[in-house]
Amino acid sequence: MSELRRDPICGRWVIVDTDHPNKPEDFEYEPHIIRGGACPFCYGSEAMTPPEIEAIRQPGTQPNTPGWQVRVVANKFPALQVEGELDRRGDGIYDLSNGVGAHEVLVEAPYHHKDIPDLLNSEIENFISMYCRRASDLIKDKRFKYVLLFKNFGAAAGASLEHPHTQIVALPMVPKSVMEEIKGAHSYFEYRERCVFCDIIKQETQEKERIILENKHFISFCPYVSRFPFEIWIMPKKHSGYFIQMTPEEIPALASILKETIAKLKKIFVNVSYNFIVHTSPINGDGFAEGYHWHIEFMPKLMRVAGFEWGTGFYIVPTPPEMAAKYLRES
């Protein structure tokens, strides 16, 4: 019999197939194939992108020329635009507002062909530091209530460009799914006076069966209520609502666990595409919760989401997270 599991944060149910679980070889996923060709994110193509917003560069090199390690530019096709006011208004029974926000692209490294496991730890630390710098800069704009950092790697994960990059979107409202998490964590905190994420860390590090890796500052694990097979969460051990408040010691620890976790995944699923999303607290006054705890949710693209998931918000998970974590630990 399968198992129904309920997540303690949002109350989402998933159906875990404990009876006939999928092994890694049972997944037919679309591998990420690098086709090459002209790339606006490679050295020498700097003129193909909008002007540089910020970069980490070799001393003496000029903006919008080679010599950078991490480079941030405005998205050429932004979902939202920085200029203007929100101007929220009605349209009969509907509501609308102008698409005000920011949409930046962070090129993680100059290498077209290198995914995170192929980078040096120091290179990963560089782009994580830049995540923090850009988010810290964007929250100064009081119109923005949330800064979202996410990565689509590979066409199957929705990436339209091959060269590894992260997107940064500043939004004028707190997104629905973030608000659900914040509210869920807040209810738990009100009732238990404890952070639900800290409690998850406690249970996971005790039980160990869903843990993939652990270092001084972080754990990576397959969540009890995974929505996707081989879903992975990376969570700081220290309670903190804000990604950007990471300490200088935490950044290398995050770089290291991120690199090793993805390396393990890609040993099992060669050239797999993936998404990851930084979950952090809202900014500028909206929706702060004492019981919230930032983390990264990582989703390899092994399956397609179908009608059942769209119709219910439920997920059917063909590989129990305990089994996924075991494969990952041993890979």
Place this chain on the structure above:
Amino acid sequence: MSELRRDPICGRWVIVDTDHPNKPEDFEYEPHIIRGGACPFCYGSEAMTPPEIEAIRQPGTQPNTPGWQVRVVANKFPALQVEGELDRRGDGIYDLSNGVGAHEVLVEAPYHHKDIPDLLNSEIENFISMYCRRASDLIKDKRFKYVLLFKNFGAAAGASLEHPHTQIVALPMVPKSVMEEIKGAHSYFEYRERCVFCDIIKQETQEKERIILENKHFISFCPYVSRFPFEIWIMPKKHSGYFIQMTPEEIPALASILKETIAKLKKIFVNVSYNFIVHTSPINGDGFAEGYHWHIEFMPKLMRVAGFEWGTGFYIVPTPPEMAAKYLRES
């Protein structure tokens, strides 16, 4: 500048690209290609499926033999199983229960190669009647709180079998996304003493710009707050919370609008894959809302959902629904 739109039911925001909208030819979708081969849902393969639960058959033919027009069998790989009790319990801070439920497959017609637009109206009426019969039967089981009907057509939409079919899942709890809709509709009803869906129908039939088709009993339209390009909702004009309470006159009207709407879509997007989901009220006492109104949500698979959508619950829609509806009306 793009537009942010908020849906009046759940409060979900979407970003509509009104500036550089995608035209139909801008989408690179994965076409549904029929490969053929042995099919458990074709005439003569009845023994390849679990035994027939119910069928519409030519008089004199036996169950589990050819001669059927619509055939319902248990899912060979069910997500949930009919036997047993729910037995909800804790696992540290987590919750789980047995995977109790029902998972049936409704083979819509004997033809491997015919999608809904290729069927006779009477054939579509047959399978819609069977939807109602199966749902009416499943709600007799008091353990079930929701009956979900959904269709995955084509591999890009998550279908693992080519032969057109609908899945029926009876769940022991009301799914999260259904509950959100019910609650949203209820809040609107409490405040305005009107059904939000009836108000949507009123505004859409007046403004007409998002309408695709209309007949005596139904409208099909691209919703103001579409999450996906060319998303379509089909909604009964008569206020009713329950799909299964359709009147005998409504069934042919639904068959006709469903057929013609999908035909129009497939003229623009040849061999497109799609999902549709019947949204209806919960059963057996849980979560009924006076202001709820059943409808069908139809989503062609033209794009992939990526990190932004997973991270926010927001959607970026590259084609405004007004433009999509115009293309569909004129196709």
